[in-house]
Amino acid sequence: DTEVTQTPKHLVMGMxxxxxxxxxxxxxxxxxxxxxxKAKKPPELMFVYxxxxxxxxxxxxxxxxxxxPNSSLLNLHLHALQPEDSALYLCASSQLEGRQExxxxxxxxxxxxx
Amino acid sequence: xxxxxxxxxxxxxQEGENLTVYCNSSxxxxxxxxxxxxxxxxxxLLVTVVTGGEVKKLKRLTFQFGDARKxxxxxxxxxxxxxxxxxxxxxxGGAGGTSYGKLxxxxxxxxxxxx
Numbered sequence: 001d002t003e004v005t006q007t008p009k010h011l012v013m014g015m016x017x018x019x020x021x022x023x024x025x026x027x028x029x030x031x032x033x034x035x036x037x038k039a040k041k042p043p044e045l046m047f048v049y050x051x052x053x054x055x056x057x058x059x060x061x062x063x064x065x066x067x068x069p070n071s072s073l074l075n076l077h078l079h080a081l082q083p084e085d086s087a088l089y090l091c092a093s094s095q096l097e098g099r100q101e102x103x104x105x106x107x108x109x110x111x112x113x114x
Numbered sequence: 115x116x117x118x119x120x121x122x123x124x125x126x127x128q129e130g131e132n133l134t135v136y137c138n139s140s141x142x143x144x145x146x147x148x149x150x151x152x153x154x155x156x157x158x159l160l161v162t163v164v165t166g167g168e169v170k171k172l173k174r175l176t177f178q179f180g181d182a183r184k185x186x187x188x189x190x191x192x193x194x195x196x197x198x199x200x201x202x203x204x205x206x207g208g209a210g211g212t213s214y215g216k217l218x219x220x221x222x223x224x225x226x227x228x229x
Binding site: 004040042043103108 | 147153216
């Protein structure tokens with residue numbers, strides 16, 4: 001089973017709203033990732049968690065706040081977003097955070113900020 | 115900064131034709147992954163190649179990893195409309211201090227196969 005699940009599938013929010021994206025995997029992977037993807041472009045890395053600790057933050061604005069409650073769950077809290085933050089947000093996981101580790105992606109959350 | 119040059123960016127072909135997508139870099143990668151993505155969905159892993167010179171086959175898809183682990187190709191034989199999508203190559207763990215866990219993505223190839 002190489003499944004990563006994400007909820008919700010779609011999200012529309014105003015610039016003053018607070019919302020959260022959720023990601024779950026039950027493969028025993030110890031590294032989890034958040035990516036942002038614009039249409040027809042490759043994903044851009046936002047955050048990496050390794051053993052539930054934040055290991056990489058790619059200078060993401062503070063209106064995006066990640067959280068890793070346990071080894072299976074990863075959240076992305078959203079607050080005061082801008083219209084340019086509209087994108088497909090992807091979660092991924094890998095066995096470990098390592099050089100030969102394959103990353104498995106979830107189906108994504110399509111976010112529209114009005 | 116590592117770069118992975120992917121070409122062509124767009125490919126529009128008829129059903130039954132063959133095609134090749136290339137990913138080239140001046141950097142060495144520890145592994146390289148190929149993904150296929152449909153609009154509004156997440157990338158689906160096709161293959162991971164690890165060993166220089168490695169060739170992997172997945173039905174009509176053939177993947178090669180260059181001897182020096184700097185380049186890779188994806189060849190599709192007798193393309194079908196179901197092959198339509200965005201193809202992404204992604205290199206992991208290159209030399210030169212790339213952080214663990216960071217993938218270097220190619221720009222993607224948008225493939226359209228017409229019936």
